[in-house]
Amino acid sequence: MKVLKFGGTSVGSSKNINSVISILENYSKNESVVCVVSAVGGITDKLLLAGKQAQDKDAAYNDTFNFICDKHLEIINELTPLKGQSIIAFVNQRLNELKNLLDGIFLINELSPKTSDKLVSFGEILSSYIIGETLVKRGLSASCKNSQELIVTNSNFTKAEVDYEVTNKNISDYFYSASSKITILPGFVAKSITGEQTTLGRGGSDFTAAIVASALKVDSLEIWTDVSGMYTTNPKLVKHAYPIDKISYQEAMELSHFGAKVLYPPTVQPVLDLNIPIHIKNTLDPEAAGTIISNEIVNTSQPVKGISNISKISLLTLQGSGMIGIPGFSKRLFETLSQEKINVILITQASSEHSICLGINEADAVKAKVAIDDAFSNEIALHKIDPIIVENELSIVALVGDNMKNHQGISGKMFSALGKNNINIRAIAQGASEKNISVVIAEKHVKKALNTLHEQFFEAKTKQLNVFITGVGNVGEKLVEQIKQQHNYLKKNLKINLRVAGLSNSRKMIFNESGIDLSNWKEQLANGEKASLQGFFEGTKALNLRNSIFVDVTANYDVAKLYEKYLRESIGVVACNKIACASDFENYKLLKTLSLKYNAPYLFETNVGAGLPIIDTLNNLIASGDQVTSIHAVLSGSLNFVFNNFNDKTKFYDVVKQAGDEGYTEPDPRIDLSGVDVARKILILARESGVEMNLEDIKNDPFLSEAGFKSDTVDDFYETLIADEAHYQSLYASAKANNCQLKYVAQFNEGKASVGLQEIPEGHPFYNLQGSDNIVMFYTKRYANQPMIIKGAGAGADVTASGLFADIIRIGND
CATH class of the missing domain: 3.30.360.10 (Dihydrodipicolinate Reductase; domain 2)
Structure with missing residues (x-):
């Protein structure tokens, strides 16, 4: 027997549902299949929104409800254009129940956890019924079973705890006598011992699938999503990210905890206890290998298995000399947060005991500050500790790998790579197991950090340089052509991936985060936006690309004045413009100092002798x-x-x-x-x-x-x-x-x-x-x-361009 789970994106449209049906039909040819499905993509959020609107006496809940109705009816009509009347009748009945529930919330303007569970359960109930009945109408041996009749929990609404003894027996008994080749189950939903509707919390559909898989003791659990497995990092932010073939439970849980969306850590516990492998597959690309998660530790020469991150983090710092040597501060701090139901994501404490730093969700920051300042009001009044310090707009980036503990220098490489790109680390946490190294950085630097670390640990030692050139006249044009001509050579022989990400002349400027196509750059530039020196700097800064280099191919005084700004943003400067280096000695000295301080190379070989060294x-x-x-x-x-x-x-x-x-x-x-x-x-x-x-x-x-x-x-x-x-x-x-x-x-x-x-x-x-x-x-x-x-030769466009090119390459080889 196979247990498969399909997420919201997989069942988010009739097209995707047809892909799900094809997968189920293929599997059912050889064995029975249990299929757990999520709500139609986006519907759970809409149900919560409708509930909140009704609670707030906002009549717009009716519009949200109509959207939910239209979405489901549209899918039914597209899946079963001529045979869907019975499905529509059931769905309309359920939608009427939903409308009555929302009307009730609106009347009493109250949305309790118990009512919330009843509200959001409609999503999975509707999607599972639609898919199950569509299978039947297409002549497949299929049935739909309500998971609320199988999974029994306590009454901890919105995050109920499973009674495994009763639940496992219910599942075993049902499937022992089930005759259908395909059984569709709604994920996320359950019922309490007293018969009240409950839900399993975040990642609940995965949890449902894991519960069923462990109860039936299947060979593996397959989780189907919209990506081909767990990636080395977020493929939406890092284009060179790729799927991981095999990964351990611990690695998967670490990556998932720190933002990898394909799996929610608590959901794997039932199968982890029985060593049942989890296979992550892509609904839209069923032939892709995907990722296998098991208890096997894959010994490879690659110590880092993945890079993940959590955004919208706040860093709380409790500090003060009155904490030193006094027991109980940590206990009181964590108890205060626990009472407010605030989850702590990251903890770090200085050995001096002078401060404790905590990472929490940004949404909880205000509540946390009020609670902590109140709990420690006496110590604050006596100046033994400071009021809690809250820093927002942060993110946690984590390196994960079972084999990191066996390799020296991982953290050094991580900190060095981030430092060279002016990514300041606000806090560091590393467990004794050395499976995870986490750092807190500014949210604005996440994309650059992920790309920098992925290049450092996963790419074939190829260093990407992002070049921004201002002044594409005689010399600048030659430089662009030399870069175009030598691109493949640099990548193959010097392991430098050189991209021109920005170009400007006195009239126009263009940017391209992925690199400007140099085969027609003149035409692109002619159609670019209006140029300005400050605008070009702001554009370069906004892209925030790793290993960025500003190249000045002008003799312009105002351009030279901007070097300081570029260097302060850790953007290297390569210049044939002599004005800055020949300016007042204090300015010359300042630029040199900034270059060292911000790890931003400042090279000007062509200031003297063009391309001569x-x-x-x-x-x-x-x-x-x-x-x-x-x-x-x-x-x-x-x-x-x-x-x-x-x-x-x-x-x-x-x-x-x-x-x-x-x-x-x-x-x-x-x-x-x-x-x-x-x-x-x-x-x-x-x-x-x-x-x-x-x-x-x-x-x-x-x-x-x-x-x-x-x-x-x-x-x-x-x-x-x-x-x-x-x-x-x-x-x-x-x-x-x-x-x-x-x-x-x-x-x-x-x-x-x-x-x-x-x-x-x-x-x-x-x-x-x-x-x-x-x-x-x-x-x-x-x-x-x-x-x-x-x-x-000490003059001429070609040799001057080659001198600039040599400085760029020198940075790449650094």
């Missing part, structure tokens, strides 16, 4: 204990391009214009030609070497003509280049006469820095620097005579 090399030298004595560098690919192409046969204006057209200069070429850009770069290198310095401390020897240096607009500047051609030709002529090359050089030596145009003689490392290449020479204590030299 200049800053990374410098950081490695410093970290290894070396000390920089001086730096000599050509750091402007733009200026190097200009002076490599300028001669007595060209016009300075034409060369500068060409550099701008090819993307070597900023849109405003004065930033490059004034030396400000190079000054910022040597400033950044000096700071990364450990020197406190500001931009005004750097000596800048300009080569521009006076008119060019003082020009008000870009157009005016270009006009001065034409007018002052003789000035620039004189610079070239001087260098040529001395057999030298013109190079714009940055120097840092003995705590001082300078930038300016120099005539470089033949034989010098800078002399043959071609195109837009950069070169940096680090003189250190270890490299005192022969410097460490880094040389290569």
Whole structure:
């Protein structure tokens, strides 16, 4: 004999009920089947709502009642369009009884627990009758038996306790002589010894099925729901969650207690006592393997079996120096909550005995505070303890697994993963059995926490990075294309799943929590919402994705000002924008501090040398204990391009214009030609070497003509280049006469820095620097005579994008 239970979703529509019927028909070909059914999906809530409305003298209970009627009649007409009159007659009779009950509640405006049980029992009674009679009308050997005639309880209404001796005998006697191949039973409902209608409480239909399964001592109990078993975590919040093949009773109970909805812990007790396995199956996908719950402890290399959570939690904290060394505080606290019928979900106490923290349902928080403050009013008045502290909008997240106790470092990995994503832990609880590690966190971080922990413990060590890029012009477009091109390579070889979750230019911005489709990102962006810098920050923050990285591909001062906000939200920052790192030293220092404090990487390799590993090399030298004595560098690919192409046969204006057209200069070429850009770069290198310095401390020897240096607009500047051609030709002529090359050089030596145009003689490392290449020479204590030299392309969209990409990958490998 098989015992199957189908939940509310499984019987929530005629379509789903037809799936149930197909499953029952298939099973009954080989053996007898007992089928326990819940109320039609959502009906129990509607019955409770109607009762509350009637109690409150709200005439809207009539509308709720009509909805209940229409829902059931609709299902009957769809299941048995031509043969349903007898079913409708019975259902209408029951619905009339329901209406009379609601009218009575309305008249006396009272809804006792006893009446509530009578009210909600209509749901299962109606669904079981409809399904049973539909089976009969389709020619199957089926009958419907009222569970109230089998299951006997005490009179503890809304959560009655079962008299197993009487109940087991009733069930055994009935099914010993039952002739139908399929027997339909309503779940949840029972009757007291005195004949009053009772219910079995939350998860009551599962409980009914477990009671029947244990009484009949079947081989297994099957619970059919709308998911394919118990998942590693909530699949609605974590897309990579997957069904667990096998799980122990204890693991299942832990997961269910902490929010896994497919099973309610007390319901498994009858089958647990007899070691009857429970098989969780999917009504809408009967061929799926599902999850088998048994007393078998599956020894696998995966110590964590699942991650679960409970939302809408309040954390109560009782604290005070008067608690230390005084026995009885805990007893009084828990007795107070027990008297108020408030369930305690989580407990943690400091070894100092200075405080006790309790997790309860948020709905009970106000009642709990009033009761506890009243119970301890004397101690509060004497300042021995503080009034109870209540924190709301919290959630409990729990790691569960029988084998966690045999693996070191589980809690460390859990706390580290959450910490790196700025998820603050408010309380921690771990039992001595080590089957469960629970933490209390802010409700707003639940989705990020579940995804972070699932990635840590269940995914093939693939780290997901969520990138938000602002500035998708020349360099930004190249970066997006590089990410698109290398996505599969990164996932396969570096175990990095890189997704672009946000894009913005000066006009439009778009977000996609699951990652933007990069095959048509330009079209999506063109149709996006209106862009704003603050809006892009708020959008990134609101998504609250793990391992989020903001990428600044602009030269915008206002964008740089937002780095602080991103870092404070534990959102990493990758920037080619030099403004922040070259700003006031206190701001530079603040950003570095925030990066460490909030575990948010702040990388800016492309600030100096585009894609060249200049800053990374410098950081490695410093970290290894070396000390920089001086730096000599050509750091402007733009200026190097200009002076490599300028001669007595060209016009300075034409060369500068060409550099701008090819993307070597900023849109405003004065930033490059004034030396400000190079000054910022040597400033950044000096700071990364450990020197406190500001931009005004750097000596800048300009080569521009006076008119060019003082020009008000870009157009005016270009006009001065034409007018002052003789000035620039004189610079070239001087260098040529001395057999030298013109190079714009940055120097840092003995705590001082300078930038300016120099005539470089033949034989010098800078002399043959071609195109837009950069070169940096680090003189250190270890490299005192022969410097460490880094040389290569230092400008251009492709190499700058690759430098940004490298910083992103560096974060992924961290």
